[in-house]
Amino acid sequence: MKIAWGITGAGHLLESSVDTINILKKEGHDISIFLSGAGEEVLKMYGLYNQIKNITSNEYYNELILEKDQERSFPMTGRFSLGKYDLLVISPTTSNTIGKIVNGIADTLVTNAVAQAGKGQVKTLIVPVDLESGELETVLPSKLELDLCQKCEECDAAEACPNQAITPGVEINLLKCKGCGACQMACPFEAVTGGKKITIHMREIDIKNTEKLFKFPGVEVLSSPSKVMEFTAKNE
Ligand SMILES: Cc1cc2nc3c(=O)[nH]c(=O)nc-3n(C[C@H](O)[C@H](O)[C@H](O)COP(=O)(O)O)c2cc1C
Structure with a gap:
């Protein structure tokens, strides 16, 4: 077809x-x-x-x-x-x-x-x-979890990002993020999540x-x- x-x-x-x-x-x-x-x-x-x-x-x-x-x-x-x-x-x-x-x-x-x-x-x-x-379970792209982020002076996640999408201690610019997941692997505090499930209301x-x-x-x-x-x- x-x-x-x-x-x-x-x-x-x-x-x-x-x-x-x-x-x-x-x-x-x-x-x-x-x-x-x-x-x-x-x-x-x-x-x-x-x-x-x-x-x-x-x-x-x-x-x-x-x-x-x-x-x-x-x-x-x-x-x-x-x-x-x-x-x-x-x-x-x-x-x-x-x-x-x-x-x-x-x-x-x-x-x-x-x-x-x-x-x-x-x-x-x-x-x-x-x-x-009703409610719907859905998944998020990469997300900086501020409650886990230690605001390190040298941010491993930001350094690992090939697209400079991370402002350490602040946010991930999703328009620069290509979803490669390098930041998730690099952060020793697991402060970057990917595929996190959330529930939204329709x-x-x-x-x-x-x-x-x-x-x-x-x-x-x-x-x-x-x-x-x-x-x-x-x-x-
Ligand atoms: C990470 C991300 C996920 C999104 N997921 C949804 C979604 O599941 N459903 C939805 O209706 N809009 C979602 N949006 C919002 C749409 O992208 C936005 O309304 C956009 O203007 C839709 O344009 P389009 O209908 O021309 O593609 C999402 C936006 C982002 C940044």
Whole structure:
């Protein structure tokens, strides 16, 4: 199948989305990856950007397409209105992107891909982060734990960071962090965590927006990225 896969800026379901893309690629599907600007940043924070880069190539329908290279009119999304793809998948999908989609807004690479897929009648699968009311357990990228940080004069974690992302005793600049984990290994006080689990509360407005998505023609809402493989297996 020719699959276009959009990744938005969500940490939740990100690793399992990348795992699913890897498997589908090994099964022989063509996959173009469309990254929202936030999707690119967040992939880097979780140390997953290089995996995505390595999966893609310059070959037609197997490219990595970045929002920042597409300016404001997203010419690459013309492929959807021309029906060039068999399937569009968005996973993970942030509350922001769902909110825009259900209100017909198409001002990012990924929301524009969904709009053009609707016009080109390309089947669209969406895996939202905000699916059910209540609490959700999710994972954080690298984090400086200030209660454990000893504010050493020479900070081993900061020195180990290849991107100068750490201000010792203060914070990690996530926009510089590439999620390599060198800081976690270097700090003798275990003051840098990675993949820490936290519980967040789902907002009702985000759940309501996801409910609206269930009624969208041509769109199917899936509860996890791995369900995409069930869809491709059935529709080969
Ligand atoms: C580390 C990190 C993790 C994030 N995880 C989520 C998330 O799981 N769900 C979500 O809706 N937004 C999350 N965000 C916020 C989005 O990235 C932000 O709303 C962004 O504007 C979304 O843009 P996009 O929908 O165009 O990708 C996260 C941000 C950061 C920095």
